[in-house]
Amino acid sequence: MTMNLTPEQVGELQNALDDAIEYRGPGNGSCHDCTPQRMCDDHQGDKEAADSYRDLRGRLADLLGHREIEAA
Ligand SMILES: [Zn+2]
Numbered sequence: 001m002t003m004n005l006t007p008e009q010v011g012e013l014q015n016a017l018d019d020a021i022e023y024r025g026p027g028n029g030s031c032h033d034c035t036p037q038r039m040c041d042d043h044q045g046d047k048e049a050a051d052s053y054r055d056l057r058g059r060l061a062d063l064l065g066h067r068e069i070e071a072a
Pocket residue numbers: 029030031032033034039040041042043
């Protein structure tokens with residue numbers, strides 16, 4: 001498979017993923033259904049989505065040839 005994306009476009013994708021991670025990320029995720037031991041289904045789903053976005057973002061960084069250290 002060939003990816004016809006410019007580095008700028010990959011950067012845009014990373015920014016979009018950053019936004020998505022921010023939006024889905026824990027911190028926004030707690031409600032009266034969440035307990036310290038277990039998140040509610042909605043927030044558990046958000047967390048899993050954020051994790052997969054973060055994973056994808058890491059792959060994009062590899063694609064660009066520079067690995068970034070994630071703060072979060
Ligand atoms: Zn919740």
